[in-house]
Amino acid sequence: MSNNNNSNNNNNNKPLEFNRETSKFRNWVRIGSDRFPPEANRYHLYANYGCPWVNRVLIVRNLKGLQDVISVSITEPRLYEREGWPFNPDFDEFTTDDAVNHAKNIPEIYRLSDATYQGRFSVPVLWDKKNSVIVNNESSEIIRMLNSEFNQFAKNPQLDLVPSDLQVEIDRINELVYENVNNGVYKCGFSPSQEGYDIAFDKLFNTLDELEERLDTNRYLVGDRFTEADVRLFPTLIRFDAAYYVVFKCNLKRIQDYPNLFNYLKELYQMPALQSTINFKHIKNGYFKSKPSLNPTLIVAKGPSTDVLLEPHNRDSKLPIKK
Numbered sequence: 557m558s559n560n561n562n563s564n565n566n567n568n569n570k571p572l573e574f575n576r577e578t579s580k581f582r583n584w585v586r587i588g589s590d591r592f593p594p595e596a597n598r599y600h601l602y603a604n605y606g607c608p609w610v611n612r613v614l615i616v617r618n619l620k621g622l623q624d625v626i627s628v629s630i631t632e633p634r635l636y637e638r639e640g641w642p643f644n645p646d647f648d649e650f651t652t653d654d655a656v657n658h659a660k661n662i663p664e665i666y667r668l669s670d671a672t673y674q675g676r677f678s679v680p681v682l683w684d685k686k687n688s689v690i691v692n693n694e695s696s697e698i699i700r701m702l703n704s705e706f707n708q709f710a711k712n713p714q715l716d717l718v719p720s721d722l723q724v725e726i727d728r729i730n731e732l733v734y735e736n737v738n739n740g741v742y743k744c745g746f747s748p749s750q751e752g753y754d755i756a757f758d759k760l761f762n763t764l765d766e767l768e769e770r771l772d773t774n775r776y777l778v779g780d781r782f783t784e785a786d787v788r789l790f791p792t793l794i795r796f797d798a799a800y801y802v803v804f805k806c807n808l809k810r811i812q813d814y815p816n817l818f819n820y821l822k823e824l825y826q827m828p829a830l831q832s833t834i835n836f837k838h839i840k841n842g843y844f845k846s847k848p849s850l851n852p853t854l855i856v857a858k859g860p861s862t863d864v865l866l867e868p869h870n871r872d873s874k875l876p877i878k879k
């Protein structure tokens with residue numbers, strides 16, 4: 557995970573590339589933990605539908621069947637300069653208020669947990685209603701907790717998204733996908749320099765080429781089992797043509813232009829647990845309106861049509877899963 561450091565500065569001490577600040581709340585809900593044991597109705601997720609990091613968590617919550625165990629609040633999809641992510645149930649029928657803390661926005665949640673907190677006010681946030689503190693604000697760790705620590709309460713406890721025999725390969729793919737794709741699109745969009753953008757752009761499309769080839773012989777990223785590696789690639793692929801291609805200048809190719817990636821994306825999108833986490837209006841509002849420097853008029857692009865995602869895919873016929 558990248559953080560703020562000076563190792564990639566140029567001679568003028570001006571950063572060449574976008575550096576993502578590391579998440580600060582890193583406690584774990586664990587079976588046997590004194591402070592944060594798994595419990596039903598104790599933990600709450602602060603989320604929105606624009607953010608790809610939140611998307612991972614909503615997907616794992618659905619796949620494991622934890623909707624009745626971990627409650628959720630959904631913010632407005634637009635990030636405001638001063639108030640951060642606001643709760644605005646009037647935005648549309650998908651946004652909510654904060655029924656747990658009655659906060660007006662996400663920064664208030666961080667300050668409730670730690671009045672001295674300095675840092676980004678990001679989502680997702682996993683909140684402990686009992687101790688009134690943030691447990692964790694790092695999606696990669698929240699999804700691991702949801703996968704393994706709540707099985708006692710989950711509707712699908714048998715589903716393991718990180719099976720031990722595949723963990724090394726899942727971690728390897730996750731690292732490659734995080735660096736060059738998940739965070740790679742942000743490195744393109746938020747690059748402070750042409751050089752940084754050019755490097756991130758090449759790494760992004762080289763990695764997409766590599767994944768395209770991999771998916772020619774593998775049904776999923778790590779063979780014929782759907783794993784956490786797929787959960788982590790999907791949020792970036794589904795946002796790509798509608799947002800990153802335009803707003804972040806990731807415009808060598810669309811995902812639609814890669815036969816395997818596009819068919820794979822269709823297969824994943826057509827899984828109800830994944831599709832129900834996707835709201836294209838929120839995704840586009842998030843990317844087209846949250847950073848005025850990238851889109852000063854805040855006009856949201858109308859296209860592309862997303863109906864194509866519901867058309868049949870070829871993954872079953874191309875790569876049937878051996879029973």
Ligand SMILES: N[C@@H](CCC(=O)N[C@@H](CS)C(=O)NCC(=O)O)C(=O)O
Nearest residue numbers: 607608609676677678679693694695
């Ligand atoms: N490493 C974090 C990143 C979370 C993140 O960057 N979330 C964005 C939304 S996509 C955010 O809340 N940004 C608000 C801000 O930076 O002020 C994770 O994976 O959970």
